[in-house]
Amino acid sequence: MPEATAPVGQNQTAAFEPKIVAFFCNWCTYLAADLAGTSRLRYAPNVRVVRVMCSGRVDPQFVLEAFAQGADGVLIGGCHPNDCHYQEGNYKALRRYHLLRRMLEQMGVEPERFRLEWISASEGERLRQVVNEMVEQVRALGPFRKSEQFEPAEEAVAR
Amino acid sequence: MTKPSARIGVYICHCGTNIAGTINVAALREFAATLPGVIVARDYKYMCSDPGQELIKADIAQHGLERVVVAACSPHLHEHTFRTACEEAGLNPYLCHMVNIREHDSWVHSGEAATAKARDLLRAAVQRVAWNRPLERRSIPIRQSVLVVGGGIAGIHAALTLANAGKKVYLVEREPTIGGHMAMFDKTFPTLDCAACILTPKMTAVKDHPNITLWTYSEVIGVEGFVGDFKVRVRRKPRYVIEDLCVGCLECIEACVYKQPKFYDEFNQGLGKRKPIYIPFPQAVPQVVVIDPETCIEFKSGKCKKTCLEACGERQAIDFGQQETIETIEVGAIILATGYKAFDASRIPYYGYGVYPNVYTALEVERLINAAGPTGGELVLRDGRKPRSVGIVHCVGSRDEHTNRWCSRVCCMYSLKLAHLVKERTGAEVYNFYIDMRTPGKAFEEFYNRVAEEGVHFIRGKVADVYPAETDGRLILRAEDTLLGQVRKIPVDMVILATGLEPQADATEVRRLFNISCSSEGWFLERHPKLAPVNTFTDGIFLAGCCQGPKDIPDTVAQAGAAAAEAMQLLDTGSIELEPNTAYVLEEVCSGCKTCVGLCPYNAISFLPEKNVAQVNEALCKGCGTCVAACPSASIRQHLFEDEQIFEEVVGVLA
Ligand SMILES: Cc1cc2nc3c(=O)[nH]c(=O)nc-3n(C[C@H](O)[C@H](O)[C@H](O)COP(=O)(O)OP(=O)(O)OC[C@H]3O[C@@H](n4cnc5c(N)ncnc54)[C@H](O)[C@@H]3O)c2cc1C
Ligand code: SF4
Ligand code: SF4
Ligand code: FES
Numbered sequence: 001m002p003e004a005t006a007p008v009g010q011n012q013t014a015a016f017e018p019k020i021v022a023f024f025c026n027w028c029t030y031l032a033a034d035l036a037g038t039s040r041l042r043y044a045p046n047v048r049v050v051r052v053m054c055s056g057r058v059d060p061q062f063v064l065e066a067f068a069q070g071a072d073g074v075l076i077g078g079c080h081p082n083d084c085h086y087q088e089g090n091y092k093a094l095r096r097y098h099l100l101r102r103m104l105e106q107m108g109v110e111p112e113r114f115r116l117e118w119i120s121a122s123e124g125e126r127l128r129q130v131v132n133e134m135v136e137q138v139r140a141l142g143p144f145r146k147s148e149q150f151e152p153a154e155e156a157v158a159r
Numbered sequence: 160m161t162k163p164s165a166r167i168g169v170y171i172c173h174c175g176t177n178i179a180g181t182i183n184v185a186a187l188r189e190f191a192a193t194l195p196g197v198i199v200a201r202d203y204k205y206m207c208s209d210p211g212q213e214l215i216k217a218d219i220a221q222h223g224l225e226r227v228v229v230a231a232c233s234p235h236l237h238e239h240t241f242r243t244a245c246e247e248a249g250l251n252p253y254l255c256h257m258v259n260i261r262e263h264d265s266w267v268h269s270g271e272a273a274t275a276k277a278r279d280l281l282r283a284a285v286q287r288v289a290w291n292r293p294l295e296r297r298s299i300p301i302r303q304s305v306l307v308v309g310g311g312i313a314g315i316h317a318a319l320t321l322a323n324a325g326k327k328v329y330l331v332e333r334e335p336t337i338g339g340h341m342a343m344f345d346k347t348f349p350t351l352d353c354a355a356c357i358l359t360p361k362m363t364a365v366k367d368h369p370n371i372t373l374w375t376y377s378e379v380i381g382v383e384g385f386v387g388d389f390k391v392r393v394r395r396k397p398r399y400v401i402e403d404l405c406v407g408c409l410e411c412i413e414a415c416v417y418k419q420p421k422f423y424d425e426f427n428q429g430l431g432k433r434k435p436i437y438i439p440f441p442q443a444v445p446q447v448v449v450i451d452p453e454t455c456i457e458f459k460s461g462k463c464k465k466t467c468l469e470a471c472g473e474r475q476a477i478d479f480g481q482q483e484t485i486e487t488i489e490v491g492a493i494i495l496a497t498g499y500k501a502f503d504a505s506r507i508p509y510y511g512y513g514v515y516p517n518v519y520t521a522l523e524v525e526r527l528i529n530a531a532g533p534t535g536g537e538l539v540l541r542d543g544r545k546p547r548s549v550g551i552v553h554c555v556g557s558r559d560e561h562t563n564r565w566c567s568r569v570c571c572m573y574s575l576k577l578a579h580l581v582k583e584r585t586g587a588e589v590y591n592f593y594i595d596m597r598t599p600g601k602a603f604e605e606f607y608n609r610v611a612e613e614g615v616h617f618i619r620g621k622v623a624d625v626y627p628a629e630t631d632g633r634l635i636l637r638a639e640d641t642l643l644g645q646v647r648k649i650p651v652d653m654v655i656l657a658t659g660l661e662p663q664a665d666a667t668e669v670r671r672l673f674n675i676s677c678s679s680e681g682w683f684l685e686r687h688p689k690l691a692p693v694n695t696f697t698d699g700i701f702l703a704g705c706c707q708g709p710k711d712i713p714d715t716v717a718q719a720g721a722a723a724a725e726a727m728q729l730l731d732t733g734s735i736e737l738e739p740n741t742a743y744v745l746e747e748v749c750s751g752c753k754t755c756v757g758l759c760p761y762n763a764i765s766f767l768p769e770k771n772v773a774q775v776n777e778a779l780c781k782g783c784g785t786c787v788a789a790c791p792s793a794s795i796r797q798h799l800f801e802d803e804q805i806f807e808e809v810v811g812v813l814a
Pocket of ligand 3: 618741758759760761762763764775779780781782783784785786787
């Protein structure tokens with residue numbers, strides 16, 4: 001996978017570099033990213049990690065806000081089923097993910113732009129694969145442009 | 160809420176060249192200085208060093224900093240360091256925030272993209288930290304007792320160390336006796352001292368120690384709570400013998416209606432037989448017999464003469480009606496010492512284990528040469544013959560992508576040990592087939608030389624297969640000798656497979672029970688391979704012995720001592736401070752919808768009907784934030800992960 005070098009967030013035209021916001025749980029996926037670091041696994045520099053204690057903390061509003069602020073994709077990373085540090089936060093995340101994904105689709109957000117992945121603390125390599133794959137998929141889709149349906153729906157969720 | 164303003168200091172670490180070699184730290188510092196609220200921005204070679212921390216402290220005093228952002232390594236490594244530095248300078252530690260520009264940036268990216276990413280992450284942190292508020296840690300007392308799970312040499316050593324230091328220890332072992340694998344060996348490398356001579360005194364010491372409660376034939380079935388205050392449920396399986404009444408006279412075994420032992424003997428790897436009432440081996444601890452209900456006539460038909468009961472007589476230790484019991488204990492720390500399982504040799508069909516009777520596993524041979532084993536220490540084949548030639552195959556199930564990739568670390572050494580013992584006991588010709596000879600340990604290489612001088616043959620090559628010779632039925636080992644560059648076929652009477660070490664079959668369930676992590680192979684994961692090798696990511700839970708990875712007895716004992724020391728240090732602190740990132744309810748906003756109440760895995764949320772609001776019990780809340788994300792009226796909030804803080808990060812990274 002070639003590493004992208006163009007600065008993120010500057011261009012829209014020539015080489016499109018997607019911006020992806022990632023919410024990683026503290027105990028698995030954040031540590032997987034740490035491990036990818038200590039193992040010097042190179043991957044696409046397009047992801048910005050926001051650390052939360054558990055994937056269950058990810059409020060659908062965070063995801064909508066990310067898209068509203070110009071993210072081209074959102075990735076949620078948590079522990080594998082049965083492995084959540086808080087027993088079942090990841091199941092709550094999964095349930096929310098399915099609802100939100102459907103809603104996002106109705107708002108014109110392509111499914112490839114929103115992903116939930118279980119990546120454990122020892123899966124640095126998997127983290128790299130997931131990030132690279134998602135960056136490539138979103139790159140192929142092009143920049144996310146908010147459709148007309150997007151804003152009002154966001155209002156609806158944001159009360 | 161209106162956006163707070165704060166005086167912020169930003170510190171960018173070079174980490175030698177780890178960060179500065181990739182990210183333009185000077186440009187990053189200049190960028191930081193332009194961010195709203197930033198009063199000082201500095202970069203320094205090693206922020207975590209004393210002078211680095213002094214920079215922060217001096218600025219807090221001089222510039223009246225109200226927030227600190229450190230862009231350096233992972234918060235998992237140094238968040239505590241920088242929070243403490245702030246605290247020492249009089250700033251609440253939770254007003255400090257870290258940005259990970261090493262593991263998540265300079266070590267995985269390059270070029271301008273790396274610096275651009277650092278800018279985004281830093282901007283987000285500066286925006287979020289403005290919302291941080293001073294928080295207090297809660298302090299709870301630590302219970303002065305430790306649970307040790309697994310009674311192999313690791314668990315035994317850890318338990319004794321703690322008990323000798325005056326700590327209360329519960330040792331839970333699932334087999335009827337403690338001792339683990341070591342109890343099966345006759346001699347141990349590299350010193351060849353007798354395993355029983357060094358192990359059994361320790362086993363007895365466990366049984367006799369006033370500070371140790373030993374529960375064999377028992378398993379942990381539930382773990383609740385957290386560091387300092389774990390509540391553990393232990394199932395004590397019925398052995399149909401009352402432990403306190405059995406004196407270990409073994410007369411019942413003698414008296415059993417089965418005159419001859421008839422059933423598969425687990426401890427002897429099936430090479431010997433046992434009766435339905437048995438003791439695993441003569442030095443078992445505790446010296447208490449067990450009845451196996453699967454084979455006991457009384458359990459199967461209810462029509463046994465129960466001669467064992469008669470033999471026990473007035474001691475009345477046998478109780479066919481015994482039921483399992485569940486004990487609940489409270490401990491401050493837990494040490495996991497659940498060991499390993501030997502690789503199942505029948506998984507490699509071309510070595511013929513289970514097909515040709517004269518193919519043995521190393522553990523079986525350990526029992527055969529053990530003076531207390533099924534043959535009284537005589538190395539004989541199943542037909543009673545003494546082998547005149549023996550082939551030992553190294554690396555069975557190790558260093559092979561079709562089975563396990565890792566090196567099991569002990570097989571080369573125990574293969575040398577077995578080569579020596581086989582030669583000593585039988586005078587047989589011994590051929591060791593190895594891929595690489597791995598003897599990195601104190602006095603290990605010397606042992607290798609000694610065994611070589613004794614005339615053991617070494618053939619460098621992976622054995623391709625084992626098959627019977629057409630003529631005399633001996634077994635032929637076929638391997639390419641990579642030193643001679645030719646294929647060799649060596650006929651032997653006996654083949655010994657040096658099976659590798661694997662995680663226990665139930666490692667995944669055990670790890671989930673204790674809420675710790677595993678490596679992808681299934682070994683329990685230490686917190687840091689170099690700096691926290693016996694800690695786990697769950698505070699208060701420590702690792703000892705082979706459950707963490709293959710190792711020999713010296714390393715196992717050293718690690719068990721380290722785990723005991725870590726647990727002791729924890730207990731001796733007396734109390735523990737809990738992270739304050741708990742949830743709380745804004746009563747005036749709560750609509751009383753109860754969405755949150757059922758969500759909490761720790762039952763930390765209750766509903767107050769009189770006020771029609773939810774309430775979080777801070778002592779129970781672990782701070783996952785799941786309820787926070789679910790509340791439709793944003794009235795449950797989470798310290799340190801407030802909505803505003805996360806929104807600021809999202810906006811910040813995208814700006
Ligand atoms: C054939 C062979 C020969 C060897 N020879 C030598 C030698 O000569 N010298 C040397 O230094 N090393 C030798 N080793 C390595 C040695 O066996 C290990 O270093 C040592 O046994 C590790 O001890 P442990 O306590 O970690 O694990 P174990 O010995 O495996 O003990 C683990 C204990 O935990 C118990 N347990 C497991 N799960 C649970 C649970 N869930 N609840 C309660 N209890 C549980 C088990 O029943 C067992 O009693 C040899 C290994 C093999 C395979
Ligand atoms: S979910 Fe929110 S509004 Fe509903 S009871 Fe809980 S705190 Fe109150
Ligand atoms: S944050 Fe998690 S642990 Fe705390 S009350 Fe909410 S759901 Fe329970
Ligand atoms: S802690 Fe990782 S998903 Fe809950």
